[in-house]
Amino acid sequence: MCGIVGYLGHREAYPIIVKGLKRLEYRGYDSAGIALFDGSDLKVAKTKGKVVDLEERAAQEITKDGTIGIGHTRWATHGVPNDVNSHPHYSNSGELVIIHNGIIENYEPLKKELINRGYTFKSDTDTEVLVNLIEDVKKNEEVKLGKAVQIALNQVVGAYAIAVFDKAKPDEIVVARLGSPLAIGIGENEFFIASDASPFIEYTNKTIYLEDEEMAVVRLAKGVKVRKIHDDSLVDPYIQELQLNLEQIEKGGYDHFMLKEIYEQPEAIKDTYRGRLLADEGIIRMAGVDDNIQKFLNADRIIVVACGTSWHAGLVAEYIFENLARVPVEVEYASEFRYRNPVITKKDVVIAISQSGETADTLAAIKLAKQNGAFVFGVCNVVGSSIARETDAGAYTHAGPEIGVASTKAFTTQITILSLIALRLGEAKGTLSKSDYHYYLRELELIPEKVAQTLTEATNQHIITISEEYKDASNFLYLGRGYNFPVALEGALKLKEISYIHAEGYPAAEMKHGPIALIDEQMPVVVIATRKGHYEKVVSNIQEIKSRAGKIIAVVTEGDQAVKELSDHVIEVPETFEAFTPLLTTIPLQLLSYHIAVMRGCNVDQPRNLAKSVTVE
Ligand code: G6P
Numbered sequence: 124m125c126g127i128v129g130y131l132g133h134r135e136a137y138p139i140i141v142k143g144l145k146r147l148e149y150r151g152y153d154s155a156g157i158a159l160f161d162g163s164d165l166k167v168a169k170t171k172g173k174v175v176d177l178e179e180r181a182a183q184e185i186t187k188d189g190t191i192g193i194g195h196t197r198w199a200t201h202g203v204p205n206d207v208n209s210h211p212h213y214s215n216s217g218e219l220v221i222i223h224n225g226i227i228e229n230y231e232p233l234k235k236e237l238i239n240r241g242y243t244f245k246s247d248t249d250t251e252v253l254v255n256l257i258e259d260v261k262k263n264e265e266v267k268l269g270k271a272v273q274i275a276l277n278q279v280v281g282a283y284a285i286a287v288f289d290k291a292k293p294d295e296i297v298v299a300r301l302g303s304p305l306a307i308g309i310g311e312n313e314f315f316i317a318s319d320a321s322p323f324i325e326y327t328n329k330t331i332y333l334e335d336e337e338m339a340v341v342r343l344a345k346g347v348k349v350r351k352i353h354d355d356s357l358v359d360p361y362i363q364e365l366q367l368n369l370e371q372i373e374k375g376g377y378d379h380f381m382l383k384e385i386y387e388q389p390e391a392i393k394d395t396y397r398g399r400l401l402a403d404e405g406i407i408r409m410a411g412v413d414d415n416i417q418k419f420l421n422a423d424r425i426i427v428v429a430c431g432t433s434w435h436a437g438l439v440a441e442y443i444f445e446n447l448a449r450v451p452v453e454v455e456y457a458s459e460f461r462y463r464n465p466v467i468t469k470k471d472v473v474i475a476i477s478q479s480g481e482t483a484d485t486l487a488a489i490k491l492a493k494q495n496g497a498f499v500f501g502v503c504n505v506v507g508s509s510i511a512r513e514t515d516a517g518a519y520t521h522a523g524p525e526i527g528v529a530s531t532k533a534f535t536t537q538i539t540i541l542s543l544i545a546l547r548l549g550e551a552k553g554t555l556s557k558s559d560y561h562y563y564l565r566e567l568e569l570i571p572e573k574v575a576q577t578l579t580e581a582t583n584q585h586i587i588t589i590s591e592e593y594k595d596a597s598n599f600l601y602l603g604r605g606y607n608f609p610v611a612l613e614g615a616l617k618l619k620e621i622s623y624i625h626a627e628g629y630p631a632a633e634m635k636h637g638p639i640a641l642i643d644e645q646m647p648v649v650v651i652a653t654r655k656g657h658y659e660k661v662v663s664n665i666q667e668i669k670s671r672a673g674k675i676i677a678v679v680t681e682g683d684q685a686v687k688e689l690s691d692h693v694i695e696v697p698e699t700f701e702a703f704t705p706l707l708t709t710i711p712l713q714l715l716s717y718h719i720a721v722m723r724g725c726n727v728d729q730p731r732n733l734a735k736s737v738t739v740e
Pocket of ligand 1: 430431481485529735737
């Protein structure tokens with residue numbers, strides 16, 4: 124978590140860093156800070172709160188000139204979010220200043236040792252320990268900043284992306300990474316440092332993504348020198364040409380990124396299957412799967428590891444894979460999987476799903492699976508991310524940048540990729556008849572159009588009216604069965620995340636084993652009741668809610684009558700093959716949570732306590 128930005132060049136650093144931090148706020152927004160070097164002095168402003176609060180603080184406290192600087196937006200781990208714990212952190216001498224994304228796990232013994240040597244600490248952070256450790260090394264061993272950083276990092280256990288600046292060497296910034304992402308943008312006589320490329324996309328498309336255990340000295344006149352932290356060997360860095368453009372990371376007329384991303388789903392799903400789904404020819408072409416088809420076909424089982432919304436996509440995949448490709452699937456929370464000594468064999472295929480490609484638990488689960496000989500396939504959105512690099516093979520979702528903290532288009536594009544894989548395997552294994560296979564391919568191709576039909580202004584207005592009625596509810600229940608059970612979980616998660624209303628997702632039939640006790644006239648119940656998929660059984664569940672006076676908001680197939688008669692509100696989605704219904708039923712639930720959150724005055728794109736990319740365990 125946390126976003127870091129640095130600039131070294133000929134332009135004013137302040138506006139570049141502040142704008143960059145705003146783009147990285149998806150990574151955390153508990154506090155923010157900036158350090159600028161104006162040619163003679165270091166000026167630091169930092170505050171609890173968001174980057175806009177930092178701007179106010181900076182206006183009062185510092186002059187904003189200087190062409191070199193570093194900035195930070197924080198998601199607190201060690202030390203509560205307050206002004207003192209905000210980054211950047213100074214070393215005791217005031218010579219060094221650091222920003223850090225990650226956790227130094229052995230900071231306590233290191234801190235004790237430094238205190239014994241006379242160092243004092245203002246904050247509760249592990250980061251302040253690291254900057255003083257670097258200072259201590261630099262003084263005692265009489266080495267330059269780069270070397271001091273390297274020696275210090277060899278004493279550290281944990282994860283980090285750091286940028287360190289030394290007043291005595293004002294033409295360089297030293298950066299390093301282990302477990303947290305770090306990109307270096309290379310311009311004309313200027314350099315950018317950031318957690319991802321979005322802060323510098325309008326200045327350069329040339330980027331070096333540091334690998335784990337690499338550090339770099341970025342020097343104005345001399346460029347970037349990358350080396351391995353542990354063995355000191357020099358690395359010839361790969362300079363990547365970015366495909367990202369500015370438009371993709373701006374709101375484009377929408378009030379929030381989340382809304383923009385909801386509306387991007389028809390195009391995003393198309394981008395996901397573009398070049399892969401050739402419905403007319405009856406072909407699915409996915410290099411990562413095709414090149415490893417025997418591994419998939421010989422697998423005893425597929426284990427899906429993921430967190431959050433990606434885990435919900437994995438649950439949908441469980442239904443799709445088992446049904447279409449007849450292969451056993453287990454879906455695991457990566458955080459549980461990594462620590463429970465799981466049984467993993469060489470005949471397992473592990474599919475890791477992650478929008479950011481940086482989630483620490485998922486990354487650790489992948490490493491464990493690889494150690495045990497499993498073949499690991501990644502489904503990521505962020506190109507070049509840690510998970511994309513760590514996996515044996517994979518497929519990108521190509522959803523474009525997702526900036527709203529609550530995941531939307533990542534979910535539907537993950538389901539799209541997983542559906543493609545299941546269909547590819549079903550065809551290769553012969554578990555699907557030819558005619559079914561062709562029909563499913565054509566249906567999948569139609570999904571973007573059908574998603575667009577669920578996003579019409581009429582549907583949106585209808586959902587706004589429903590949101591008005593229930594925006595003050597304290598609890599919500601979400602029910603679904605089969606393919607739509609994970610959608611119920613995802614719908615509830617979206618509402619919790621952005622509106623802070625307590626919500627539970629349940630398989631509809633489980634309702635009678637507990638949640639039914641909660642139902643009264645105060646309880647809105649969102650039921651996914653599409654015509655296929657245990658329709659009659661869901662209708663019975665709706666009757667059970669109705670007879671206990673619960674309020675029913677049903678997501679139904681176009682033209683439905685039975686559920687309509689029983690429900691307080693219905694939202695229609697077009698008909699499709701049952702396995703693809705989650706791609707449609709999810710959409711109104713995203714809009715419902717969005718509108719309720721807006722009406723409750725919540726910060727939709729930056730909900731409290733959350734971060735988009737969770738790079739700590
Ligand atoms: C965080 C985000 C969620 C996301 C989860 C997993 O909790 O707020 O939206 O689903 O991490 O992230 P990943 O990037 O691995 O999909």
